[in-house]
Amino acid sequence: xxxxxxxxxxSLTLIFCAGVALQTFAQTAGTPSPVTPEDYxxxxxxxxxxxxxxGRWLAYGITRVNGENELRVRQxxxxxxxxxxxxxxxxxxxxxxxxxxxxxxxxSERKKREKQKKSVRNNLGLLNLVTGDSTVxxxxxxxxxxxxxxxxxxxxYPRKDQxxxxxxxxxxxxxxxxxxxxxNVSEYAWQEDGAMLAMIIDAEGQAGNGIQVFDPDTGILRTxxxxxxxxxxxxxxxxxxxxxxxxEREDDAYEEATHVILAWQKLDDKNPTKLILNPDTLSGVPQxxxxxxxxxxxxxxxxxxxxxxxxNREKKPTEEKVETDADSMAVDVLxxxxxxxxHPKDRQVIPEQKMSAERIRRRNYLVAWHxxxxxxxRLGRNLSEPVTLVPGQRYAIGAARPMxxxxxxxxPIKIYIWWM
Numbered sequence: 001x002x003x004x005x006x007x008x009x010x011s012l013t014l015i016f017c018a019g020v021a022l023q024t025f026a027q028t029a030g031t032p033s034p035v036t037p038e039d040y041x042x043x044x045x046x047x048x049x050x051x052x053x054x055g056r057w058l059a060y061g062i063t064r065v066n067g068e069n070e071l072r073v074r075q076x077x078x079x080x081x082x083x084x085x086x087x088x089x090x091x092x093x094x095x096x097x098x099x100x101x102x103x104x105x106x107x108s109e110r111k112k113r114e115k116q117k118k119s120v121r122n123n124l125g126l127l128n129l130v131t132g133d134s135t136v137x138x139x140x141x142x143x144x145x146x147x148x149x150x151x152x153x154x155x156x157y158p159r160k161d162q163x164x165x166x167x168x169x170x171x172x173x174x175x176x177x178x179x180x181x182x183x184n185v186s187e188y189a190w191q192e193d194g195a196m197l198a199m200i201i202d203a204e205g206q207a208g209n210g211i212q213v214f215d216p217d218t219g220i221l222r223t224x225x226x227x228x229x230x231x232x233x234x235x236x237x238x239x240x241x242x243x244x245x246x247x248e249r250e251d252d253a254y255e256e257a258t259h260v261i262l263a264w265q266k267l268d269d270k271n272p273t274k275l276i277l278n279p280d281t282l283s284g285v286p287q288x289x290x291x292x293x294x295x296x297x298x299x300x301x302x303x304x305x306x307x308x309x310x311x312n313r314e315k316k317p318t319e320e321k322v323e324t325d326a327d328s329m330a331v332d333v334l335x336x337x338x339x340x341x342x343h344p345k346d347r348q349v350i351p352e353q354k355m356s357a358e359r360i361r362r363r364n365y366l367v368a369w370h371x372x373x374x375x376x377x378r379l380g381r382n383l384s385e386p387v388t389l390v391p392g393q394r395y396a397i398g399a400a401r402p403m404x405x406x407x408x409x410x411x412p413i414k415i416y417i418w419w420m
Contacts, residue, residue: 041066054096057129061088067107073099073127082132087125093149098174099127100143100152103136121157141167146190146197150174151216153188153197166202171216180216184208189234191241196267198243200231211245213267224274225262232259235297241267244297244306249279255314258290261297263306263371275371284376285367288313292364300393304371305420307389309364310378366396368420379418387418394420 042064049060056076063069071087074080089102103123105113110120124140127133142155156168166184173179186202197214210226225231230248237243246259261277279291295309342349363383369376379396380387387398398416 041068050090050092052092052096052099052129053094056096057092057099059090059092059099059101069104071101082127084125084127084134091143091145093145093152093174094147095149097128097130097149098145098152099129100145101125101127102140102143119157119160124154126152144188144190146195146216147193153190155185155188162204164202164204164206166204169199171197171214173216180214182212182214187232187234189236191236193239194241194268196241198234198236198245200234200245201226202230206230211243211262213243224264232293233297235299237299237303238301240299240303241265241272242299242303243267244299246291246293246297246308248293253315254290255316256290258313259293261291261306261308261369265303265371277369277374277376282310282376285310285365285378286312289365294362295364295366298389302393305393306369306371307393308367308369310367311364311383368396370420377418377420381416385416396420 045063047061047063049058051058057073058076059071059073061069061071069086069088071084071090073082073084084101084103086104086106087101088104091100092098093100101124103125104110105120105122113120121139122141124137124143126135126137137154139157140154141157144153145151146153150173152172152174154170154172156170158165158167164184165186167186169182169185169188171180171182182199184201184203185199187200189198191197195215195217197216199212199214201208201210201212203209206228208226209228209231211224211231212221213224214221224243225245225247227247229250231245232248233244233246235244242263242265244261244263247262248257248259250257258279260279263275263277265273265275277291279289282289289310290313292309292311295307298307299305300307365383366379366387366389367376368379380398381400385398385400387396389396396418398418400414400416
């Protein structure tokens with residue numbers, strides 16, 4: 001072999017090896033690597049966001065498969081980003097100066113505490129959007145800004161093994177940082193477009209239970225009603241200073257409790273008007289009707305009518321004393337079998353039957369209480385017909401469906417209109 005032939009052979013060999021190497025490298029570089037469990041855990045999902053009232057801030061959540069979730073707060077005009085681990089449930093103040101959010105435990109910490117049978121509780125985070133400073137308040141169950149953004153109400157968690165529903169409620173002046181604490185609060189609600197905070201007091205042994213109204217601007221606290229019973233269902237009239245609540249009243253002869261309706265008009269005045277609707281003196285409704293707490297109290301727009309719910313009140317069954325012969329043989333009482341039997345002709349499966357039974361148990365008639373004349377009007381013909389208030393609350397519409405109607409075979413629907 002001549003030198004020229006050997007040179008050509010060597011050149012071709014080097015070119016071939018280089019081509020094979022390049023092809024192998026290209027195949028290796030183009031092959032996707034498998035996803036590891038650690039990589040899969042980092043996958044992110046963008047959740048819905050919330051804009052601040054002035055439109056300068058956007059808060060949105062990021063959830064990951066591994067549970068390392070976070071809240072991102074972005075200033076839109078500067079693109080400055082703040083990341084807050086395990087935060088959710090955001091709320092901007094109306095003046096766009098503050099952002100409040102709940103801080104949850106990490107997945108590992110939550111599982112650890114659950115294994116130790118310890119309570120799992122959230123903290124409250126408060127971010128000053130003007131200065132960028134943030135604070136954390138431990139163990140806060142809920143929080144609500146006042147409509148003008150000047151105050152923040154923070155509800156604490158209940159104490160261990162307490163029987164009452166009342167907890168500590170802390171009102172914070174956001175400009176000064178001064179805090180005012182109230183104990184044994186079971187419900188609270190800010191007045192819409194107003195200064196007042198209404199609170200239901202539920203103490204141990206029901207001592208001191210009642211309704212209180214606090215004005216943080218003046219520091220004045222007023223007790224509107226107090227009695228040794230349970231209160232529920234605070235309802236402010238929209239953009240007004242009218243308030244309503246239910247006061248429970250039990251009777252040993254009946255299965256469930258009824259309620260007295262208390263209403264106040266013009267709470268900003270020195271002598272507000274107090275109205276009381278007693279369930280024993282209800283006219284225009286069937287006898288033995290009870291006022292239920294399942295229907296939220298609702299004011300009409302003009303404040304002339306207050307809507308509530310009623311349902312038939314059932315008496316407790318009387319226990320009959322059975323005389324037995326001492327010489328007779330004792331008969332064992334068998335416990336009911338823990339077996340659920342479903343008939344093939346049933347329209348609903350057993351879980352749906354249970355949910356349907358609970359919905360039926362909570363059904364009630366909508367009733368209109370005319371405050372000026374003390375007239376009571378029941379709306380609806382029977383419990384199976386839903387009644388909807390028309391905007392303005394001067395009319396109500398009821399829909400009557402055939403018995404056992406389904407979404408696929410509803411049949412004809414009759415519409416009824418009630419005038420208040």
